[in-house]
Amino acid sequence: MNNITLNRSDLKTIVFSLYLILLVYKFLNGELLFQHTNPPIIYPILNFPYWLFILSGLKDFIFSSNLLKTIITLSLFSASFLSIIKTKSTFYPKIFCFSIWLYQFLYFSIVAYQPFAIGILFPCLPFIFKDDFKFTVVFNFGRYFFCGLYFLAGVLKIVNGGIFNIYQMSDSIKMSCLDYMLYNPTSLKTDLMSFFLYHYKLGYLLYLGAALLEMGFILGFLTKKFDYILFILFLIFHFSNYMLLDLPFTNHFIILAFLLPLRDDLLKYYTKNI
Amino acid sequence: MNFKTYLKQVYINWKNFYYFCLLFISGTLISAFVICQTITPFYIYSMYSYVFPQESNMTSFRLIINEKELNTFSFLKGEGDVIRSNINRFIYLKNNNYKDKYYDKLKSKVGNKLPEIIYEKIFHYNNLDSGFISWLKSFLENQTSMKITSLKIYSINLTVNNQFKPTQKNKVLILNKKFNE
Secondary structure (H helix, E strand, O other), X not given: OOXXXXXXHHHHHHHHHXXXXXXXXXXXXXXXXXXXXXXXXXXXXXXXXXXXXXXOOHHHHHHOOHHHHHHHHHHHHHHHHHHHHOOOOOHHHHHHHHXXXXXXXXXXXXXXXXXXXXXXXXXXXXXXXXXXXXXXXXHHXXXXXXXXXXXXXXXXXXXXXXXXXXXXXXXXXXXXXXXXXXXXXXXXXXXXXXHHHHOHHHHHXXXXXXXXXXXXXXXXXXXXXXXXXXXXXXXXXXXXXXXXXXXXXXXXXXXXXXHOOEOOHHHHHHHHOO | OOHHHHHHHHHHHOHHHHHHHHHHHHHHHHHHHHHOOOEOOEOOOOOOOEOOOOOOOEEEEEEEEOOEEEOHHHOOHHHHHHHHHHHHHHHHHHHOOOEOHHHHHHHHHOHHHOOHHHHHXXXXXXXXXXXXXXXXXXXXXXXXOOOOOEEEEXXXXXXXXXXXXXXXXXXXXXXXXXXXX
């Protein structure tokens, strides 16, 4: 498994093909900008770039124009497609990065902040660098960011006390999924949620397991040898979240690209020179 | 290669990015342990890490159009998310004098250091009802391909019954609007 390595252009093809698939999924799911109008309610939280969107009137301006919404959508599709075709180009990845960040801020602005969906923002970023060394450095930074995000999530479950509450999993279901259960009484997910509401101690064991699993991402800071294990842990964690807490991860799974085995000869070369 | 070696390489070969790394790590740690909240771009995953207050219930809504209840989970996922989050937020704002939860928090912590325009344009709503109703009606007509003549929203509290299924505890009428045919 560890012998398989990918070079930059292989990675580029994989990442932007995944983006293209994700965009098609978003279209089928009604998540693209041109599929939405502009609700008067906003979700500011402590998101300063988003405050600028609101204060400058950019959010209202874009949402009031079908043309602009269509242009952003088209640029997402065409830039990801052209990034696949033009393997050496950094221009199309730049267009794509700009469009996807713009899209995501605008979409969050009408559907509330969805922290579990931020993965979509990052795997495209390393490809804006022409220089192979800079690309490798930024790609590896993305990998550490990914591992840090999950490791810190595990630590926060201890610091914020969730891990010491035996009802934490059943309370999480009660506080966020009862509407899903009410309107989907026959679904398998509802049965599972009911099961863990009743067997709250089993639910707590799952919560403990999830916290340990997240803290396991510390491995990513020590070595790349176990990236394929982290890859599997990510899928187990998010699939369980989807089944038990109705948290989909289709918008986020692309962050897994950072665990793909990039040939980082350049970094190794520089390492020898330290 | 471990993180320490990585940082060493970056320090030697690309100093600006090294400083960016330090800034990013510091910002993330401050977000996680001092402010306890994501401050974009310092993302943290703190959801489900806090203990929920005892006796707290999930608040949701019932949406009645043309005297029939609408199940928003029957929409496409993207459309359903938009309608549910907007209605839940409308109920929250209506019950909170049209102020966001950060309005009072920021007022008490930073007060006039933030310009008033930020409070008024971002954290406070004037005349929200008419704009929201008009948006909601058009959104629902588009989704259901029906002409909407009446619209009701009830805020509901949900709890769990002894079969471990959700049950409605109480309901409060939040919006009741009839439209001319």
